[in-house]
Amino acid sequence: MERTPVHAYTISALLLALLALLFHTLLQLGNSWHRYYVNCQRLRCFPEPPRRNWLLGHLGMVGFIPGEEGLTLVSQTVGTFSQAFVTWMGPFLPVLSLVHPDYLKPITTASAAIAPKDYTFYGFLKPWLGDGLLLSNGAKWVRHRRMLTPAFHFDILKPYVKIFNQSTDIMHAKWLRLVASGSTSLDMFEQVSLMTLDSLQKCVFSYNSNCQETSSDYIAAILELSSLVVRRQHRLLLHWDFLYHLTPDGWRFQRACNTVHRFTADVVQRRHQALNRLGREAWLKSKQGKTVDFIDILLLAKDEDGQDLSEEDIAAEADTFMFEGHDTTASGLSWVLYNLACHPEYQKRYGFSNCSMPFSTMCIKESLRLHPPVTAVSRRCTEDIKLPDGRVLPKGTSLLPCPPAREHWPTHLALSQELHRAELRHGRDEGGAGTDAAALHRAAG
Numbered sequence: 472m473e474r475t476p477v478h479a480y481t482i483s484a485l486l487l488a489l490l491a492l493l494f495h496t497l498l499q500l501g502n503s504w505h506r507y508y509v510n511c512q513r514l515r516c517f518p519e520p521p522r523r524n525w526l527l528g529h530l531g532m533v534g535f536i537p538g539e540e541g542l543t544l545v546s547q548t549v550g551t552f553s554q555a556f557v558t559w560m561g562p563f564l565p566v567l568s569l570v571h572p573d574y575l576k577p578i579t580t581a582s583a584a585i586a587p588k589d590y591t592f593y594g595f596l597k598p599w600l601g602d603g604l605l606l607s608n609g610a611k612w613v614r615h616r617r618m619l620t621p622a623f624h625f626d627i628l629k630p631y632v633k634i635f636n637q638s639t640d641i642m643h644a645k646w647l648r649l650v651a652s653g654s655t656s657l658d659m660f661e662q663v664s665l666m667t668l669d670s671l672q673k674c675v676f677s678y679n680s681n682c683q684e685t686s687s688d689y690i691a692a693i694l695e696l697s698s699l700v701v702r703r704q705h706r707l708l709l710h711w712d713f714l715y716h717l718t719p720d721g722w723r724f725q726r727a728c729n730t731v732h733r734f735t736a737d738v739v740q741r742r743h744q745a746l747n748r749l750g751r752e753a754w755l756k757s758k759q760g761k762t763v764d765f766i767d768i769l770l771l772a773k774d775e776d777g778q779d780l781s782e783e784d785i786a787a788e789a790d791t792f793m794f795e796g797h798d799t800t801a802s803g804l805s806w807v808l809y810n811l812a813c814h815p816e817y818q819k820r821y822g823f824s825n826c827s828m829p830f831s832t833m834c835i836k837e838s839l840r841l842h843p844p845v846t847a848v849s850r851r852c853t854e855d856i857k858l859p860d861g862r863v864l865p866k867g868t869s870l871l872p873c874p875p876a877r878e879h880w881p882t883h884l885a886l887s888q889e890l891h892r893a894e895l896r897h898g899r900d901e902g903g904a905g906t907d908a909a910a911l912h913r914a915a916g
């Protein structure tokens with residue numbers, strides 16, 4: 472082929488562009504490496520439990536093992552490093568766990584712009600929960616949070632108590648049948664999870680799937696998604712979306728997501744059509760005397776500019792409530808049952824048949840303190856944050872603020888003592904329970 476000046480210019484231009492690209496990539500890599508190096512140096516002031524090896528860091532160790540073994544290990548680590556400690560997810564990703572209340576405070580009081588949610592841990596939920604309250608940040612979160620605040624009002628929640636009681640009665644009837652048939656043990660968390668999902672499906676969608684008695688594809692999909700997300704967190708290789716979607720777990724996740732989204736979209740679309748067909752006034756009239764469910768609240772919600780939520784937004788919020796509402800309450804209730812089983816003296820004297828509500832509330836609160844259902848939340852600092860002892864949480868670090876460990880928050884041990892004192896006072900004076908509850912709240916700070 473004949474070489475013309477045009478060819479020569481084109482080749483030179485291409486080579487130059489290639490060189491520029493290479494230079495840019497090298498610069499980016501250099502910058503990232505420098506940032507990483509500086510960050511590592513700055514994190515050296517925080518203690519670190521021994522790593523498994525340089526590649527896996529602490530994966531498969533503290534904070535990354537599920538079940539009882541994992542809980543015991545976390546408890547031991549928190550015992551040794553009672554203020555804050557660093558763990559590594561693989562060779563490059565440090566995570567700073569904050570344990571002591573003095574170290575948690577700068578995060579809990581920081582604005583959402585300085586300590587936004589971090590997607591290192593929450594990201595795996597995104598394909599399922601979309602931009603619901605749990606995963607959204609910034610302006611979208613503020614807008615939705617404002618629009619959803621009425622959903623948490625006590626007056627709205629009150630009629631739901633009837634639904635909770637009905638779902639609990641179904642669970643109790645099932646247990647009685649199991650006992651009569653000679654069963655001596657059962658997985659409490661599984662049973663309670665079905666009950667909380669049953670309640671939520673009725674409260675969110677006004678839908679009775681009878682999931683405690685018969686299998687439901689939708690409920691099975693939520694349970695499967697919850698366990699798949701936890702399993703993925705513990706396997707470094709599966710953190711990459713590309714690899715995950717090639718694995719059987721990834722296929723199951725996708726299938727379960729489709730089932731959940733189909734169900735939610737179907738309810739939202741049908742309800743939206745009914746609202747449009749009848750008009751707001753007639754639709755509200757048709758709801759009189761009935762329990763307003765969460766989808767109704769979302770459909771009626773308007774922002775300051777009079778704008779509704781889109782169907783996609785409504786579905787994301789409903790999916791988020793189904794997830795956030797079932798696992799936490801099932802875990803909390805299971806621990807309450809466990810703690811009552813460990814302390815039969817409380818069961819005997821304040822059995823559920825004749826216990827006073829304030830005392831049950833105290834037991835629930837104490838159980839939540841001893842065994843918090845959410846053991847950590849995920850944040851990232853977008854600015855350096857100074858701690859009370861002068862150390863600094865470096866900008867860009869993933870943070871895991873953990874609820875205070877019971878053994879290492881001496882001021883809060885007062886809560887256990889208060890419960891004991893309250894119980895003694897209650898024994899002397901039946902009418903004193905209200906005061907005791909107030910004292911307990913003061914102790915809880």
Ligand code: HEM
Nearest residue numbers: 588604605616791792795796797799800803844845848849
């Ligand atoms: C014992 C029961 C519960 C516990 C311990 C609990 C705990 C938590 C925690 C720690 C967060 C903060 C997560 C974060 O900021 O990263 C949270 C957020 C949230 N929870 Fe719960 N939760 C419970 C019950 C529920 C229930 C019953 C629902 C709904 C039916 C619910 C809905 C939500 C939602 C929507 C968010 C996100 C709020 C936002 O970011 O604006 N939770 N929960």
